[in-house]
Amino acid sequence: MTSEQQCSGSRIAGCSFSIHPMSDNFIEIITNALENVDTSKVWMQTDDVTTTVRGKMVHVFDVTKAIFLHAAKTGEHVAFQGTYSIGCPGDSDGDVYMAADDKLQNADTVKDMQQPVSAKFSLYPLGGGNYMDTIYEQIEAMKQQVTVQSSHYSTKLLGETLAVFHGLEQVFRATEESGSSHTVMTVSISANSPSHT
């Protein structure tokens, strides 16, 4: 792979994400969140801009959801920004994690966490002409999970963190299963914001 916009050649999924605690204690909050999450079933790498996890789709969502929840439970205003991707032509780092089983490592520790959030997501099925139809279908599907509102360049979601992530995973999986060869989904989530209404 010679390009700098690397991604995966098989059906390995991944997410490049950042956790932003709006607090002087941001380092401690991020470090504690990472320590509380079992990342043994994903490839993981952190640099000074984002953290990237890659592996089976179920574990990518399990890990990102858990890290966000452990940061948000501090009560500080915390933002999550993530780009989920699957099917991008690219490298093979982390392919070994595709042999993991499907048992979620973090579902038990977060299953009772209540954390209302506001979120925005955008879905980009790349390389095909009918991508807007796919987007509209998946926005309809999301309404089964959480409150959905119009927004510029994205779709706004209001609800509990667990429901929001469940909806996001469903939408991402359905888009991939519908035949999109390369799917990207960007997500912004805000918890404990003083401007939440």
Next chain:
Amino acid sequence: MTSEQQCSGSRIAGCSFSIHPMSDNFIEIITNALENVDTSKVWMQTDDVTTTVRGKMVHVFDVTKAIFLHAAKTGEHVAFQGTYSIGCPGDSDGDVYMAADDKLQNADTVKDMQQPVSAKFSLYPLGGGNYMDTIYEQIEAMKQQVTVQSSHYSTKLLGETLAVFHGLEQVFRATEESGSSHTVMTVSISANSPSHT
């Protein structure tokens, strides 16, 4: 427009973005940054997740760059997350701003600001099959502006804020002018991070 993933029908550009100061003073930092930036040539709306600006491409970049710089000059660890979009089928809010002239409202106040950053960007020319070629061409073009490194799902940029934004604007404009009917570019920028190397 009946869908919730709204965007523009003409060639109006826009950006949905968030500024995340990792500081207890995040409200003051964001408020001060907004007060120091002239937003008179863009349509602007803020909710509890992001701020959206829309108008001519030059003003969208002028305003987002200036807001980030005014927040980063506090010396706090500040992250910027933005989704730039042009050509998405959609609504017509803000079309009146397309009548503005091209004189930049904030270029003078930021032109001497030095602020090294680490950034990641991803380019998504939607609806066409040769999108990866466009991406690779634009990554090459970016190397004229800043240091470029490989990264998963994105391209990493290291340099001065002004050079990074100049490169991003060039890449976004070139992609649109190459005939992409709907172009999305996501950008993550980090300033004053304790983990910058």
